[in-house]
Amino acid sequence: MIADRVRLVVIAVLTITAVTVVYLRLGDGALSRLPQGWYRRLVPWLFIAPAILVVGLVLVFPAISTVILSFFNFDGTAFLGLNNYTSTLSDPVTQIALRNTTLWVILLPSLSVLVGLAIAVLADRVAYGGLVKAALFLPIAISAVAAGVIWTFMYDYQPPIADQTGTLNAIVTTVSGNHPIAWIIDEATNNYALIGATLWTQAGFAMVILAAALRAIPDELLEAARLDGASEWGVFRHITFPFLVPTIAVVMTTMTVVALKAFDIVYVMTNGRYGTDVLSTVMYRELFTAKDNGVAGAVATILMLLVVPVMAFNLRQFQHESRKV
């Protein structure tokens, strides 16, 4: 089996490379026989066609079908109108998921900006700044599955009489002498616990982007303000921060999408139990446990609608930027 996999990789790599070269070379050669005007007009489509084909097949066409399916019953044989929407929106499970997704969308972007900005600004002021940046950066390469294992272990709960093996509860019990907290099961803490674990994997991203924007601020500007007697906080508030606002917006929108799409970490840590469902886990269960394509489609469509404002913002930003260039 393992040898099969290795062989598959080698064959796939060779085939993909060969097909790419042959397709572009031959296609280009065939088009160049045409009159010059036609060549110029058609050759871009030769390069773009594969991408359009894949995007159409995998994203656009299925997305449209999902919206259509969401108006039909579980196997798409009877039209239900908005029934799937009304039934799923009145289902307490979906309501909890909507509440939690809202919590994710509020907390994850703001906390990642907060942590990322704090470290981006402060790391340059201490001798060991590189270490901190590396620490924040490392989890970017860690899967949500591994992060889920790591944080389930951090949040581990043992009965009060036993030795606490979870790091957080060991701290809670020794420092404050309180009873250990069942972080992942207790509904007062578990959603924050999951968001915290995701923050741990994402804050490095925010930090890198913000640190780069920070470096782009002209030094003379900061120096001039300091010479004028502005305090460090004043410099930050009146110069650094306004400069960073566009970058913060970029990080916020990216993190909002991450929060809306959240699935892996919830699936691994609680699988939506104890009131931690998000829209993705509800959709997953409708699809595979309830096998109801209509309701699953409705949940996915609701998720898509929630993303539309972010999309509109990105588009406006993009048009703004390209006009500047």
Place this chain on the structure above:
Amino acid sequence: MPSRRRMRLRRLPVHVVVIGVSAIWLVPLLGLFVSSFRPAPAVLSTGWWHSFALPGDYTLNNYSQVLERDGMLLSLFNSVAIVVPATLLTVSVSAAAAYALACMQFKFRSGLLLAIVALLVVPTQITMVPLLRVFNHFGLTGTFLGLWIVHVGYGISFAIYLLHNFFAAVPRELFEAAEMDGASKSQIFFSIVLPICRPALASLAIFEFVWTWNDLFTALIFLGGFPDVAPMTVAVSGLVASRGNGWEILTSAAVLSTVVPMIVFLAMQKHFVRGMLAGVSKG
């Protein structure tokens, strides 16, 4: 002297914040790593920090146990078989498209660019129900080919966006000179654009590699019921879900699943950062 001391005191909050954040980010990693080498009874009864008091009480047993499990070692190779072709496909398809979008003039060019930007944020969840139906119909569910296609489709709008930003920065004179000499578009693409933009392609490849390697949701949906082809993320999450696995097993499995993307990431982090900045902070 006192003034310097006051300066130090005023900087105390900075140190507290920075050290505190570092601790929150490093301690979980340390705990994972240490626990993965501790014998099962020890992991079960005491916190991982206790092992520092009795050094020498470490074992590789957990790792050999994880690797002996059904399908664990295979899942490592499944991950490779998913990630490497998917990454290469994404890079080649998106490089060709980004070249046309960045360096050629044609009708609908700006419309296509806008569509790419719009697709950047589309939640992949919206595509899964119909896609799964089509895949079932064509027998693509549970095959690597199916998952490659899905990963290319999900990754490509970001890929084109990222490469477009890099390609657009290549000086036009380079192409124009080559065109004067009679080079065709595909010749320019293969012998000028790709070599010049090798760092950009590397950034993209690392992104796609790490993301695809770490993906659970897509693999779960499109390979779900087929253990033969399950990648590491699915195998590890299966270990978590099937109760009764001790922390020593889960932690070493998690470390194993992280080794490959971590090596790629650390070896190429310069490219990764460059790609992140080009992909996100510029328009």
